[in-house]
Structure formats: structure tokens, C-alpha cells
Amino acid sequence: MAVCFALAFAPAGLAQGSAPPAATPVGVTDNQVNAIARELYCPVCENVPLDVCPTQACAQWRDLIRQKLNDGWSEAQIQEYFALQYGDRVLAEPPRRGLNWLVYILPPLIFLVGVFIVFRTLRALRKAPGSSAQEQAPAPAPDPYVARLEEELKRREKE
Amino acid sequence: MIANFGFGALLICFVVSLYGIGAAIYGVRRNALAWTESARAAMLLTWPLLTLAAVSLVYLLVAGHYEVQFVYNVTSSAMPLYLRMTALWGGQAGSLVFWSWLMSAFASAVMLRSWQRDREFQPWVIVVSLVTLAFFLGLVIFVENPFARFWQTANGMQVISMFQPAGGTLLLPPDGRGLNPLLRHPGMIIHPPMLYLGFVSFVIPFAFAIAALITGRSDDRWIRLTRRWTLVAWLFLSLGLVFGSRWAYDVLGWGGYWGWDPVEIAAFMPWLSGTAFLHSVMIQEKRGLFKRWNLVLIIITYSLVIFGTFLTRSGVLSSVHAFAQSSIGPLFFSFISITFLISMALLLRRWNDLRSEGHMTSLLSRESLFLVNNLLFMGILVVCMWGVLFPLISELFTGQKVTVGPPFYERATGPLFAGIIFLMGIAPLSAWGHSTIKTLGRAVWKPALAALLVLIGALAAGVRSVAALITVFLIALTACITLYEYGRGVAARMRRSGENPLTALWRLAGRNRRRYGGYIIHLGVTLMAVGIIGIEMFQSETQGALKPGETLELGRYAVTFRSLAQFDTPDGRNVARAVLDVSRDGRPLGQLYPRRDYYYDSQQPMTIPGVRSSVEDDLYVLLVDWQPISSEGATFKVYHNPMINWLWAGGLVFILGTFVAAWPSREELAVVRVPAKLAVSEP
Numbered sequence: 121m122a123v124c125f126a127l128a129f130a131p132a133g134l135a136q137g138s139a140p141p142a143a144t145p146v147g148v149t150d151n152q153v154n155a156i157a158r159e160l161y162c163p164v165c166e167n168v169p170l171d172v173c174p175t176q177a178c179a180q181w182r183d184l185i186r187q188k189l190n191d192g193w194s195e196a197q198i199q200e201y202f203a204l205q206y207g208d209r210v211l212a213e214p215p216r217r218g219l220n221w222l223v224y225i226l227p228p229l230i231f232l233v234g235v236f237i238v239f240r241t242l243r244a245l246r247k248a249p250g251s252s253a254q255e256q257a258p259a260p261a262p263d264p265y266v267a268r269l270e271e272e273l274k275r276r277e278k279e
Numbered sequence: 280m281i282a283n284f285g286f287g288a289l290l291i292c293f294v295v296s297l298y299g300i301g302a303a304i305y306g307v308r309r310n311a312l313a314w315t316e317s318a319r320a321a322m323l324l325t326w327p328l329l330t331l332a333a334v335s336l337v338y339l340l341v342a343g344h345y346e347v348q349f350v351y352n353v354t355s356s357a358m359p360l361y362l363r364m365t366a367l368w369g370g371q372a373g374s375l376v377f378w379s380w381l382m383s384a385f386a387s388a389v390m391l392r393s394w395q396r397d398r399e400f401q402p403w404v405i406v407v408s409l410v411t412l413a414f415f416l417g418l419v420i421f422v423e424n425p426f427a428r429f430w431q432t433a434n435g436m437q438v439i440s441m442f443q444p445a446g447g448t449l450l451l452p453p454d455g456r457g458l459n460p461l462l463r464h465p466g467m468i469i470h471p472p473m474l475y476l477g478f479v480s481f482v483i484p485f486a487f488a489i490a491a492l493i494t495g496r497s498d499d500r501w502i503r504l505t506r507r508w509t510l511v512a513w514l515f516l517s518l519g520l521v522f523g524s525r526w527a528y529d530v531l532g533w534g535g536y537w538g539w540d541p542v543e544i545a546a547f548m549p550w551l552s553g554t555a556f557l558h559s560v561m562i563q564e565k566r567g568l569f570k571r572w573n574l575v576l577i578i579i580t581y582s583l584v585i586f587g588t589f590l591t592r593s594g595v596l597s598s599v600h601a602f603a604q605s606s607i608g609p610l611f612f613s614f615i616s617i618t619f620l621i622s623m624a625l626l627l628r629r630w631n632d633l634r635s636e637g638h639m640t641s642l643l644s645r646e647s648l649f650l651v652n653n654l655l656f657m658g659i660l661v662v663c664m665w666g667v668l669f670p671l672i673s674e675l676f677t678g679q680k681v682t683v684g685p686p687f688y689e690r691a692t693g694p695l696f697a698g699i700i701f702l703m704g705i706a707p708l709s710a711w712g713h714s715t716i717k718t719l720g721r722a723v724w725k726p727a728l729a730a731l732l733v734l735i736g737a738l739a740a741g742v743r744s745v746a747a748l749i750t751v752f753l754i755a756l757t758a759c760i761t762l763y764e765y766g767r768g769v770a771a772r773m774r775r776s777g778e779n780p781l782t783a784l785w786r787l788a789g790r791n792r793r794r795y796g797g798y799i800i801h802l803g804v805t806l807m808a809v810g811i812i813g814i815e816m817f818q819s820e821t822q823g824a825l826k827p828g829e830t831l832e833l834g835r836y837a838v839t840f841r842s843l844a845q846f847d848t849p850d851g852r853n854v855a856r857a858v859l860d861v862s863r864d865g866r867p868l869g870q871l872y873p874r875r876d877y878y879y880d881s882q883q884p885m886t887i888p889g890v891r892s893s894v895e896d897d898l899y900v901l902l903v904d905w906q907p908i909s910s911e912g913a914t915f916k917v918y919h920n921p922m923i924n925w926l927w928a929g930g931l932v933f934i935l936g937t938f939v940a941a942w943p944s945r946e947e948l949a950v951v952r953v954p955a956k957l958a959v960s961e962p
Contacts, residue, residue, distance in 0.1 A: 149822075149823075150821075150822035150823055150824070150914065150916075151820075151821055151822055151823075154820070154822055154916075161682045161684065166540075167538065167540045167541065167682065167684070169533070169538075169684075172532065172533035172534070174532065174875075174884055174886050175884075179904070207679060207680060208679055208680070208681045208682075209670075209679075209680040209681055209682050210682070211681070211682060212682060212684035212685065212686050212687075213682070213683065213684060213686050213687050214669070214673065214681040214682070214683065218677070219672075219673060219676060219677055220673070220681065222669065222672075223665065223666075223669050223681075223683060223687065226665055227658075227661050227662045227665050227691055228691075230658075230661045231654075231658045231661065234654050234657060234658060234661075235654065238650055238651065238654050241650065242639055242642060242647055242650065245568065245635060245637075245638045245639040246638065246639045246640070246642075
């Protein structure tokens with residue numbers, strides 16, 4: 121973040137506002153630019169989406185998106201361009217290839233292992249010795265909660 | 280002079296900590312109570328010593344001793360007094376001192392309790408607390424010294440050192456660099472201390488758990504002793520997260536409250552495992568099950584607490600190379616690894632003694648559902664951990680840095696959060712030991728009907744997203760069940776005791792604070808979930824450049840640009856402040872003043888939103904850009920954040936619930952009072 125700020129402000133010093141948008145291509149709205157910038161990350165700052173990064177550098181990158189949109193580029197093409205220029209870190213998620221697959225595969229895999237462990241634990245604990253009698257015990261009477269609550273209240277009030 | 284004094288206090292505290300560790304272990308080996316008492320005294324001495332060190336540092340910050348490197352880095356003469364004081368935790372070295380001070384305060388407070396029934400735990404609680412404290416003190420003294428000063432050596436070189444180099448003279452910079460503008464916010468007063476309090480107070484249940492493992496006590500005594508500590512830790516961590524979100528919303532200027540940033544996740548992870556632990560210990564208390572799992576959870580939570588501090592303080596997040604170059608990164612990594620391995624080894628040693636005593640009788644019993652709750656919390660934890668670690672792993676193996684951003688986390692954790700909300704609703708209805716679909720169904724059908732009405736209402740209001748509808752139904756179901764549970768309890772009391780509804784409600788919660796405090800927490804979570812759904816699924820935004828008098832519309836709102844002024848402030852800022860008229864459906868609502876502050880000392884800008892809040896929504900306006908000649912025009916970004924204030928209100932309810940749950944009951948207070956009286960009456 122500090123690097124980004126330094127890069128952005130060192131040359132400009134006290135930089136109130138940015139250059140007048142005279143050269144900005146017309147026809148492309150801020151909202152169209154932001155829709156793409158939101159999916160990209162500032163190539164310099166840590167974990168700051170491009171649409172909200174307040175630095176001059178990012179303002180220039182947003183202008184670049186505007187320029188590309190004006191030239192008729194699609195969102196995918198712009199994303200690819202940024203990834204090629206600045207590396208995969210500008211993408212909101214790692215592209216699905218090579219080692220990156222681990223990001224997507226490992227958490228569900230570990231979760232499934234967790235499900236399996238929980239399932240086994242529940243089964244093992246249900247089979248615990250002496251449990252059969254209780255397993256066959258009838259379900260509690262209707263409205264068990266209120267019954268329990270009242271029983272508890274009775275007990276506490278006796279104390 | 281003061282710097283030397285502060286450093287001396289730190290050094291003595293470090294030595295005292297090491298002595299305390301040695302004395303406690305020696306006391307156990309020799310079975311000599313006097314040594315344990317001495318270790319206890321050492322533990323108690325650390326707090327005044329650290330207070331002296333912390334006060335010295337605060338004095339240096341307030342008095343503007345810029346010859347001290349830390350003071351130079353985090354303060355400047357333009358900063359107001361409260362920020363100069365809170366700058367203590369505005370930089371790495373100071374925050375480590377602050378961490379240690381809080382840690383010492385909590386551990387000392389534990390030492391003041393009565394230990395008669397748990398004498399065997401005491402030396403090991405001291406050892407664990409002091410080992411943790413000594414590690415942090417070691418970092419502060421040997422690696423990140425907040426009292427180090429700037430010197431000029433005889434040959435003209437500038438060095439940073441605690442002590443005067445031969446022939447060196449003290450360098451006195453006229454002013455400091457000032458605190459990072461992001462941290463110059465009233466939220467900074469409260470957010471980091473809350474988070475740190477949460478972090479350090481989780482060390483206490485961990486210390487008791489390790490004491491139980493070492494002494495071989497396989498009952499749930501350590502859990503009962505630390506239940507309130509855990510709740511307090513959890514409360515502070517929750518407060519830290521909520522205040523942090525609010526601070527981000529107010530200061531970071533991106534229209535949101537949570538960006539799945541690794542630093543946020545670092546604080547969230549111990550909260551996840553801590554929440555799982557809070558639920559899981561109830562199973563052990565009620566049913567004697569999952570003793571091993573509870574120990575695993577508290578060991579993980581402790582490791583995550585240290586890991587959280589490590590993540591934010593080591594530089595590892597910016598790059599693995601930064602980690603390697605960072606002076607404290609490898610030390611943190613070693614400490615986490617060693618404590619984790621030792622803890623797990625102790626657990627394995629006692630593995631066979633820690634078998635579950637009870638058994639499950641129903642897959643729908645409360646203990647089963649709590650186990651599933653644990654699975655979901657741990658699932659989210661795995662996603663978070665992997666999301667934080669993967670960029671580093673990728674960089675290490677491929678040299679390519681990647682970003683794991685919000686889309687990944689939202690997709691992976693969304694269903695798990697939904698599952699937790701569902702469980703939050705039905706688990707309180709299930710009984711310990713036994714529940715059937717029939718009993719659960721009988722208890723749930725009325726609230727489910729009410730939730731269905733809410734769902735129909737959402738459909739009628741135009742909500743069409745399936746994910747949003749499912750979530751709305753689950754939230755409504757849980758809220759209705761929780762309210763229904765309260766209603767049933769109140770009705771039962773009214774029937775039995777003839778109390779009026781308010782008295783019945785008050786006494787109901789007072790009689791079983793843990794359960795009814797928990798229900799309030801659940802209600803708070805449902806309110807927060809409404810806010811999260813509002814902003815995550817229904818946030819809208821627009822951006823446009825306006826000339827004075829021009830209007831930008833978003834939904835039913837319209838903002839009209841009136842003027843922009845730029846001026847310097849006495850605290851060293853250049854402020855660009857816009858004035859906007861706000862209206863809704865053509866009806867004027869007042870004015871908003873979004874601004875951009877530029878800090879001269881740190882040469883950094885801050886975007887401060889103009890926000891109009893209501894129960895229904897926030898209109899959140901950012902000043903994105905403006906022309907050098909202010910009258911020409913400016914660019915604004917406008918967000919509409921539906922229901923966001925439910926998130927903050929839910930946070931308050933959540934905190935209230937935690938207070939209710941943690942507050943000692945009359946019986947517990949009586950137990951505390953009786954020995955106190957006895958002690959007084961003794962000659």
C-alpha cells in the first residue's frame with residue numbers, strides 16, 4: 121500500500137485531483153469502467169480492487185480500461201491484457217490452471233474428510249457399549265422444552 | 280532518560296518472566312509450594328513492570344521525542360493528543376509492547392483468583408502464560424525495540440541503536456513522519472485494543488488446557504474454570520471484528536465493511552475456532568463427549584491467535600521474500616510451530632485418558648448438531664486459512680503472485696454460513712441426548728410458518744435471487760425460532776409464577792444466562808446476517824462527473840453537486856470537501872459532505888465518505904476526483920447499501936447477548952462472596 125501511495129504521489133507532490141478528463145474518450149461511462157475495474161486488483165497495492173484504489177496510478181489504469189473499452193475490447197480481453205502486463209495477481213481469483221487448481225480443490229476435499237470424520241464419530245458413538253437400551257428409549261413427551269424448563273424452575277425454586 | 284527507563288523496565292520484566300518459568304517448573308519438580316508462590320509473584324510483577332514500559336513509551340509519543348525511531352515513525356507535531364497516545368499500537372514495536380501489557384494484565388488477573396481447588400494447575404498456567412509473554416518481550420527487546428534512537432557516529436554515519444555508540448551524538452529530527460492516515464480515526468482508539476484483548480484472553484483457556492494435559496486431569500474442570508475467560512475473549516474478539524468493520528466502512532472508502540483482506544481474515548480465524556470451541560465445550564460439560572476435540576480446538580485457537588499477530592506484523596502478507604527479510608517473521612513462525620507441536624504431543628500423550636465418557640443416542644440430538652456446527656465453522660476456517668496461505672505457496676513454488684479475493688471466499692463460505700444459520704435455529708430446539716424428527720418438527724412448525732410469510736414478503740418485494748431467498752428464509756426461520764423459544768419460556772414462567780411478561784422475561788434470562796444470553800447472541804447474528812445480505816446481494820452503485828447544479832441518480836435517490844472547497848487544516852491536512860444535496864423520490868433529505876484529506880506529513884490521501892443513514896439503508900457518497908479549479912466539476916461515486924445498519928445494530932445485540940451469557944449468576948456470585956466473608960472472619 122505504502123509503495124502504491126509513494127508511486128502515485130511522489131512525483132505529483134500535493135496532488136489535489138487528477139488531470140482534467142479532457143482526453144477521456146466519450147461514450148464509455150464510469151460505471152462501465154468500474155464494472156471491469158472491480159474485477160481487477162491494483163497491480164501495486166496489496167488486495168485493493170482497482171475500482172476503489174484512490175491512487176493516481178490506479179486512476180491511470182482505470183483510464184486505460186476506458187481507452188480499451190472505447191477501442192471495442194471485451195471484458196475478457198481487458199482482463200487478459202492486465203494479467204499479461206502485470207501478472208496473475210491483478211485477477212480477483214487465481215486462473216484455473218496448474219498449481220492454482222489446489223485453491224479450488226483442497227478446501228472441499230478437506231471439508232469432505234471432515235464430513236467423513238464426523239459421520240464416523242457419530243456412528244462410533246452411537247454404537248458405544250450400553251447404548252442400545254437408550255437407543256430404544258421412547259422420544260421425550262410432547263413439548264419437552266417447556267416440561268424441562270418447568271422442571272428446572274421447580275428445582276431451582278425449591279433450592 | 281525516559282527511553283532508557285522504559286527499556287530497563289522491559290528488560291527486567293523479561294528476566295522476571297524467565298525466572299517465573301523456571302521457578303514454576305522447579306516448584307513442580309520439588310513439590311515445593313513456595314517456588315510456585317514465587318513464580319506467581321513473578322507473574323504478578325510483570326504487569327507493573329510492563330505498565331512502566333508502556334507509560335514511558337506513551338510519554339515519549341505525547342512529548343514528541345522524535346529521536347526515538349518508533350516515535351518518529353508514528354507521530355508528528357500536527358497530530359492531536361488522543362492519536363499520539365493511541366499511536367502506541369500504531370506501529371509494530373509499540374503494538375508488541377501493548378500486546379504484552381494486555382497479556383500480562385490478563386495472566387495477572389488469573390493469578391488473583393482462588394487456587395485452592397486447582398493447585399496443580401497453577402504452575403503450568405504460569406509457565407504457559409509466561410512463555411507466551413517472554414516470547415513477545417524477547418521480540419520487543421532484541422528485535423523490535425520501540426525505545427531505539429537515532430544516533431550520529433563520530434564518522435558521520437546515522438545509526439539506530441538503543442545505546443549511544445562510541446563518540447556518537449543523539450540525532451533530534453524536528454518532526455515525525457506521522458501516523459498512517461488510515462489509522463487516524465476514532466475507531467483506532469477502540470478497534471486494535473479490542474482485537475488484542477480478544478487475542479490475549481484466549482491464551483488463558485489455552486494455558487488451563489495445557490495445565491490439564493500436563494497434570495493428566497481428564498475431567499472438564501479446565502473448561503468450567505475458563506468458561507467465562509473464553510466468553511470474555513470471544514466478546515473482545517467479536518467487538519474487535521465489529522469495530523474493525525465499522526472503521527473500514529468509515530475510513531477505507533470502498534463502500535464496504537469487509538473485503539476478505541488477509542489482515543481481516545487473520546483476526547477472523549481465531550474467532551471461528553473460538554466459536555466452535557464455545558459450542559463444543561458444552562457437549563463435554565453436558566455429555567462428557569469430545570474431550571480430545573475440545574483440546575484440539577483450543578490449541579488451534581491459541582496458534583491462530585499468535586498466527587494472527589504474526590500475519591499482521593511479519594510482512595509475510597506482502598511477499599514471502601518480505602517474510603524472509605523480516606526480522607520477526609521467522610521467529611513467529613518458529614514459536615507457532617514449536618508451541619503447536621508441543622501441545623499436540625501433550626495431547627497425544629494423554630490420548631487414551633481422554634476418551635468420551637458418554638455416547639450418542641440420536642443423530643438429531645443437540646450434541647450431534649453441535650458437532651455439525653463445529654464442522655461448518657472449521658470448514659470456513661480451512662477456506663480462510665488456505666485463501667491466505669495460497670498466494671505465498673504459489674509465489675514460493677512458481678514465483679507467480681496470485682490474489683485470492685472476495686469471489687473465492689464468498690462462493691466457498693456462503694453455503695457454510697447458511698448451514699450455520701440453519702443450525703443456529705434448530706439446534707436450540709433439540710434436546711441433549713435425544714431428539715427425533717417428530718419432536719423437532721413439532722417445535723419448529725410454527726416458526727417455520729412465520730418464516731414462510733417473510734419469504735413470501737420478500738418475493739412480493741421483488742427479490743428473485745434464489746440464493747437471497749434461501750438466505751432470507753433461513754434467517755427468518757432462526758429469528759422466529761429464537762423469539763418463539765423466548766416466548767415459550769416467558770409463557771411457562773407466567774403460567775407457573777403469575778409474573779407479568781417483562782418480569783418473566785427478565786427472570787427467565789437471569790435464571791439461565793448462558794442459554795438465554797446465547798439466544799440473544801443468535802438474534803444478533805440474524806440481524807447482522809440481514810445487513811450482510813443487504814449489502815452483499817443488493818448493493819448498487821453509480822459514478823459520474825458532475826458540474827455544479829448537475830445531478831446523479833441511483834434508484835430512488837438523487838445527489839446534486841453544489842460546491843467544492845479546498846483548504847488546509849491546523850492538523851496538517853489539505854481537505855477537498857464537496858457539498859451535495861440529497862433527495863429521495865424528489866423529497867429533499869439534506870446535504871452530504873464527502874471529502875478527500877491529503878496528509879502533508881505522510882503524503883497520503885484519505886477518502887472520507889458522506890453517508891446518510893437510515894434503518895432501511897445508507898446512501899454512501901465518495902469524492903473520487905475533482906478539477907484543479909474547483910468550480911469546474913467533480914466525480915462522485917454513489918453507493919446504495921440496503922439494510923447495512925442492521926449489521927451494526929445486530930453487532931450491539933450480539934455484544935449484549937455475550938454480556939448476558941458471561942454475567943455471573945446469583946449462585947455463582949454467592950459462591951464467590953461466601954469464601955470472601957470467611958476469609959475476612961478468619962483471624
